[in-house]
Amino acid sequence: MLWLLGRVGGVALLAACLMGISVWLTNNIETYYFLVLIQCGIAAVLAVSLNLINGITGQFSIGHAGFYAVGAYVGASWTMLWRPQLADNWPWLATGNLSGDILNLLIALVLGSLAAALTGVVVGTPSLRLRGDYLAILTLGFGEVIRVVLLNIDAVGGARGLAGIPTLVSSGNLAAFWVFGLLIAVTTLTRNLMRSTRGLTWLAVREDEVASDAMGVDTTRVKVTAFVVGSGFAGAAGVLYAHFFTGISPDIFGMDVSIMITTMVVLAGTGSVTGAIIAGMTLTALPEALRFLKDYKEYRMVLFSTALIVMMLTRPQGILGHAELGFGSFVRLANRFRRKERGSAA
Amino acid sequence: MSDLLVTENMTRYFGGLAAVSGVNLRVAAGELVGLIGPNGAGKTTVFNLLTGVYVPTSGKILFDGRVANGLRPFRMARIGIARTFQNIRLFRMLTVLQNVKVAAALRARQSLSSAVFRTPGQVRDDMRIHEECMRLLERLDLAQYADSRADSLPYGVQRRLEIARALATHPRLLLLDEPAAGMNPNEKSDLMALVQRLRDEFSLTVLLIEHDMRVVMGICERIYVLDYGEVIAEGTPEAISGDPRVMAAYLGTEEA
Amino acid sequence: MQSFLQQAVFGIQLGSLYALIAIGYTLVYGVLRLINFAHGDVFMVGAFVCYYACTRWLPFRDLSADPSAATSNIALAALVLVMAMCVCAALGVLIERFAYRPLRNGLGVADAHFWGLVAALPFALSMGKLTQVVPLAAWLAIGVIFGYTLRPVVRWIARRSVRTTSRLNALITAIGVSFVLEYGGLLVVGADPNFVPNVVPEKVYQLPGGVRIGTAQLAILAVALLLMAILRYIVVYTRRGKAMRAIAHDIEAAKLMGIDTDRVISFTFALGGALAGAGGALVAALTHVKITPLFGLLPGIKAFVAAVLGGPGSIPGAVLGGLLMGVAEAFVAGSQYSAFRDAIAFCILIVLLLVRPAGLLGRHVAEKV
Numbered sequence A: 001m002l003w004l005l006g007r008v009g010g011v012a013l014l015a016a017c018l019m020g021i022s023v024w025l026t027n028n029i030e031t032y033y034f035l036v037l038i039q040c041g042i043a044a045v046l047a048v049s050l051n052l053i054n055g056i057t058g059q060f061s062i063g064h065a066g067f068y069a070v071g072a073y074v075g076a077s078w079t080m081l082w083r084p085q086l087a088d089n090w091p092w093l094a095t096g097n098l099s100g101d102i103l104n105l106l107i108a109l110v111l112g113s114l115a116a117a118l119t120g121v122v123v124g125t126p127s128l129r130l131r132g133d134y135l136a137i138l139t140l141g142f143g144e145v146i147r148v149v150l151l152n153i154d155a156v157g158g159a160r161g162l163a164g165i166p167t168l169v170s171s172g173n174l175a176a177f178w179v180f181g182l183l184i185a186v187t188t189l190t191r192n193l194m195r196s197t198r199g200l201t202w203l204a205v206r207e208d209e210v211a212s213d214a215m216g217v218d219t220t221r222v223k224v225t226a227f228v229v230g231s232g233f234a235g236a237a238g239v240l241y242a243h244f245f246t247g248i249s250p251d252i253f254g255m256d257v258s259i260m261i262t263t264m265v266v267l268a269g270t271g272s273v274t275g276a277i278i279a280g281m282t283l284t285a286l287p288e289a290l291r292f293l294k295d296y297k298e299y300r301m302v303l304f305s306t307a308l309i310v311m312m313l314t315r316p317q318g319i320l321g322h323a324e325l326g327f328g329s330f331v332r333l334a335n336r337f338r339r340k341e342r343g344s345a346a
Numbered sequence B: 001m002s003d004l005l006v007t008e009n010m011t012r013y014f015g016g017l018a019a020v021s022g023v024n025l026r027v028a029a030g031e032l033v034g035l036i037g038p039n040g041a042g043k044t045t046v047f048n049l050l051t052g053v054y055v056p057t058s059g060k061i062l063f064d065g066r067v068a069n070g071l072r073p074f075r076m077a078r079i080g081i082a083r084t085f086q087n088i089r090l091f092r093m094l095t096v097l098q099n100v101k102v103a104a105a106l107r108a109r110q111s112l113s114s115a116v117f118r119t120p121g122q123v124r125d126d127m128r129i130h131e132e133c134m135r136l137l138e139r140l141d142l143a144q145y146a147d148s149r150a151d152s153l154p155y156g157v158q159r160r161l162e163i164a165r166a167l168a169t170h171p172r173l174l175l176l177d178e179p180a181a182g183m184n185p186n187e188k189s190d191l192m193a194l195v196q197r198l199r200d201e202f203s204l205t206v207l208l209i210e211h212d213m214r215v216v217m218g219i220c221e222r223i224y225v226l227d228y229g230e231v232i233a234e235g236t237p238e239a240i241s242g243d244p245r246v247m248a249a250y251l252g253t254e255e256a
Numbered sequence C: 001m002q003s004f005l006q007q008a009v010f011g012i013q014l015g016s017l018y019a020l021i022a023i024g025y026t027l028v029y030g031v032l033r034l035i036n037f038a039h040g041d042v043f044m045v046g047a048f049v050c051y052y053a054c055t056r057w058l059p060f061r062d063l064s065a066d067p068s069a070a071t072s073n074i075a076l077a078a079l080v081l082v083m084a085m086c087v088c089a090a091l092g093v094l095i096e097r098f099a100y101r102p103l104r105n106g107l108g109v110a111d112a113h114f115w116g117l118v119a120a121l122p123f124a125l126s127m128g129k130l131t132q133v134v135p136l137a138a139w140l141a142i143g144v145i146f147g148y149t150l151r152p153v154v155r156w157i158a159r160r161s162v163r164t165t166s167r168l169n170a171l172i173t174a175i176g177v178s179f180v181l182e183y184g185g186l187l188v189v190g191a192d193p194n195f196v197p198n199v200v201p202e203k204v205y206q207l208p209g210g211v212r213i214g215t216a217q218l219a220i221l222a223v224a225l226l227l228m229a230i231l232r233y234i235v236v237y238t239r240r241g242k243a244m245r246a247i248a249h250d251i252e253a254a255k256l257m258g259i260d261t262d263r264v265i266s267f268t269f270a271l272g273g274a275l276a277g278a279g280g281a282l283v284a285a286l287t288h289v290k291i292t293p294l295f296g297l298l299p300g301i302k303a304f305v306a307a308v309l310g311g312p313g314s315i316p317g318a319v320l321g322g323l324l325m326g327v328a329e330a331f332v333a334g335s336q337y338s339a340f341r342d343a344i345a346f347c348i349l350i351v352l353l354l355v356r357p358a359g360l361l362g363r364h365v366a367e368k369v
Helices: A002-028 A031-056 A065-087 A098-127 A132-151 A175-195 A197-207 A209-214 A219-245 A255-268 A273-290 A296-314 A327-345 B043-050 B073-079 B096-107 B112-117 B120-139 B155-167 B185-201 B213-219 B237-242 B244-251 C004-032 C039-057 C067-105 C109-125 C133-160 C167-189 C215-237 C239-249 C251-256 C261-287 C297-310 C315-334 C343-355
Strands: B003-014 B017-028 B032-036 B058-063 B081-083 B173-177 B205-209 B222-227 B230-235 C204-207 C211-214
Touching (some): A031 A197, A031 A219, A031 A273, A175 A219, A255 A273, A296 C067, B017 B205, B017 B230, B032 B213, B096 B120, B155 B173, B222 B244, B237 B244, C004 C215, C004 C261, C039 C261, C067 C167, C167 C297, C215 C261, C239 C251, C239 C261
Parallel strands (some): B032 B205
Antiparallel strands (some): B003 B058
8 A cells, every 4th residue: 555655645745835836826926917827727627627528538518617607506505505504513614714714615625526526417418319519509508507597596696696705715825726736636637547548448439439339338437427527627616716706696607608618628629638728728818918908808709709710610620639738749849840951951 | 069149030120121130140159150141131230239239129139148139339348249340430549559458448457536546556457458459469460550540551451450459358259340341352361361360369259241252252161141131041151152042132033 | 477378479479480590590400410509690680780770771750750651661661671681691691601611611712811801800990980981991901911911821721621521610610600799799789788669550459368469479470471481482492492402411412413512502591591680670670679799699599499399400390399489488488487488498408309309300310330
């Protein structure tokens, strides 16, 4: 079990470093940039989680905001609705102190992710029988149904939503730790999966479902699992969002958000994890440059959509395609330029 | 010699049309059996029934004595039936080695969580699969293509890869759907030798759909002839080549 | 809660509008197997054309002040309908030509010029609205220059791209177009709701059974039926219509038979656009709902569900589906679950896709293994 100790030790060390960095960042970066940074991190998590469903397993899901919403709402419900009822009996559930905040955030994360993962099962199972564009429309439908349902539940505020959610994420200046910790976790787990033989079977399902079936891959299980894991991570992102930005309402989780996340995955290259991270961050940070414009939100959507159209017309496999951006690819790129030069000189 | 595969009265309707009707097959362990017939006779449908893509409307499929009707395709693969496809269905963007590894994943000893958390057990299992697959590629003369994308290969190599992939599932029964299609005579000879060698080396039972009579007569020990979904003849290559019913099915009868 | 019959009447009105839009979806799906996500926004443009025509462009007279103007107003209203249909037909053709066709045929010179004009828009708009001379001229000039500079770029892309005609890519493009129309519309006309005033005389008749029917509803029904009849004639009896049906069956075979598939596909989009535009104009002028650039999204999705319900590719199916969707929504709206009136469409969609993806009148084509 030595490796387990090594692993746990490594993770603990990484966590400690990340916490240190987080505290430093919170105190040394202007608030506005910090907000953008956090949003970039959350967007990256959403992009990577969707990439698991779309890019890796090849199921085109465009209702991802639904899972995001479920996570946010369930997490916030814990903190604001259920926890106060339990805190009377169990005073260690109180917020306001660092340990209480962390504990409650962890509980919210677990509940939110599980709820979102469960929703993933509900959405993923019926989607099994559908392919391509029908599947896409079905997931879009589910995303909207979730939003409409949330709109009509008065206990979580209906159209106004929940406000005044305790900022558990920012407690102890750990906001960056939580968000980027989640991002690192999601990325690492996804990359581990993709390097394994198991992960290959997921790619095979994307390539040719009939052939995968014939080769002994339980395609149903793969597809549903992808949905569950992808939605669970999106739910975790939602919990963090709710407990950082203190207010959530159904219109934050509408179709336009789903489309934006899909755009990120498509633009980067379906199947590329690093691409999803880069795209998530870039597409969140870049539009900030336009914030000075009067109709900022509309301009952003128009640019997104136009970029989507242009991408589809020119390079539908995305900028990175199925490749990953790592150290090796820079070396390969440099080699290609060197070979071209030598060729022209010869 | 025990019967590995038995079908009793296997029938499959599509709407009102019987694609396959009352088919009785018997394949003993270790045999190399051919399935021939004119286009549209229902040969691939038989394969699809045997691999679980379609469920028989009526009749039974018995594999190794146990009923195998209505099992999902991946379960059919797990009990030991593997196939290749009439139109090549490789995992086009994956490499040759990756294609084979996917099939080998069937016998993997790693759960999802061990893969996600990269436990030492999972890493070892991956290495084992890697070596096993490389050895398989070597046996099929594909090792030099190991890291090439499947869709970049020449046609004949792709067909060989499909067979390699099927073999990676450790099957007991191998269904080959027109493996010689599109090949020139040299390649076909190589293929014939390959199929026989594989049957012996891997202790397989082989059921083979083919149109090229030289291939069929050359390696099949027994042949079933299908026409309009029904078995119209069965026997050794010599018996079949002289059977008037078979000739009528392929060439038509003279108008009296 | 209103009476059963009243809800049914409302349902039929709603249903005939959905049917008009649904036909556009099903036509396009039939020939291209593409879900034209932007179709609901074409409907929205039709409504806006109607709005501007009724309030600014055409000399409608105030009926409450001058009741004798009824006939001229009705004539003008017919003109508005035709205008909306023409504009939306053109829009449909434009969308097909520059967003969907390049996916089939690759990028060409015309695409370079189109995108040149698009890229020139922000520069021209910064000088002022396009209705003025200077920005308009600047737009055209800069647009043409950009177009020529984009030509080699387009050629380079066309050489290097491997076209995988994936229906998914087309769907993503369609979603992109939809959003461009919606949010672009928000930028151009703003989010303020617009209402078309009463331009045609509207009387309400009391029928036995406590049912009230207005001339507006009768007009909607009449126009819808007329347009559907014309469409049926075109599809069944004209050569273009037969070509459309041939393409829907097998596009490759149609090409081999000498059918100019690109032109017929454009024609299909024109037809669908025209019907959607008519629907938009009818809704705007006769139901007086508030019109914003985003208001086409929801009816579009509901009409899409109607098309799927009826069977994608089947025109009678689209009509049937539209009516069913309209009636279902009317009943939900009139019941105690009225908050879920929009969700009912999605629920029907989900159930439908799971139970019978081929729809009521469609055929399901299974994948050949």
